[in-house]
Amino acid sequence: xxxxxxxxxxxxxxxxxxxxxxxxxxxxxxxxxxxxxxxxxxxxxxxxxxxxxxxxxxxxxxxxxxxxxxxxxxxxxxxxxxxxxxxxxxxxxxxxxxxxxxxxxxxxxxxxxxxxxxxxx
Numbered sequence: 001x002x003x004x005x006x007x008x009x010x011x012x013x014x015x016x017x018x019x020x021x022x023x024x025x026x027x028x029x030x031x032x033x034x035x036x037x038x039x040x041x042x043x044x045x046x047x048x049x050x051x052x053x054x055x056x057x058x059x060x061x062x063x064x065x066x067x068x069x070x071x072x073x074x075x076x077x078x079x080x081x082x083x084x085x086x087x088x089x090x091x092x093x094x095x096x097x098x099x100x101x102x103x104x105x106x107x108x109x110x111x112x113x114x115x116x117x118x119x120x121x
Contacts, residue, residue: 007062014055021048022097029094037086037093045093046082049101050075070111074104 025044057071078100085096 008059011055011059011062015052015059018048018050018052018055021051022101024048025094025097029090033089033091035090037088037090041090042082042086042093045090045097046078049097050078052101053078053104068108068111070104070107074100 021044025041025048028041028044053071053074057067057075060071061067078097081096081100082093085093
């Protein structure tokens with residue numbers, strides 16, 4: 001049990017780091033909304049949410065023994081979204097990554113509300 005709780009603490013720490021990365025990207029996008037995208041910004045704007053989803057994937061795997069389908073699919077979709085929005089400005093990238101995380105949260109809520117969803121996971 002101690003090893004399991006240590007792993008859970010580690011995954012929760014990664015979630016906090018991911019949220020800090022996204023907060024830094026938000027701040028940069030608010031301060032310089034029309035600036036062109038740099039690789040560093042793209043890593044913050046999409047790497048933060050990717051780390052968040054990966055950390056949740058690991059956490060769910062450790063705690064419940066299964067991985068919600070939305071996490072691996074979300075990671076793949078996030079990579080596609082990062083490439084698709086790279087030519088735009090900072091504010092477009094941060095809006096896209098934020099909208100993406102909101103969509104994942106809504107998807108999770110809808111699956112929780114559906115009584116048959118827990119069986120299909």
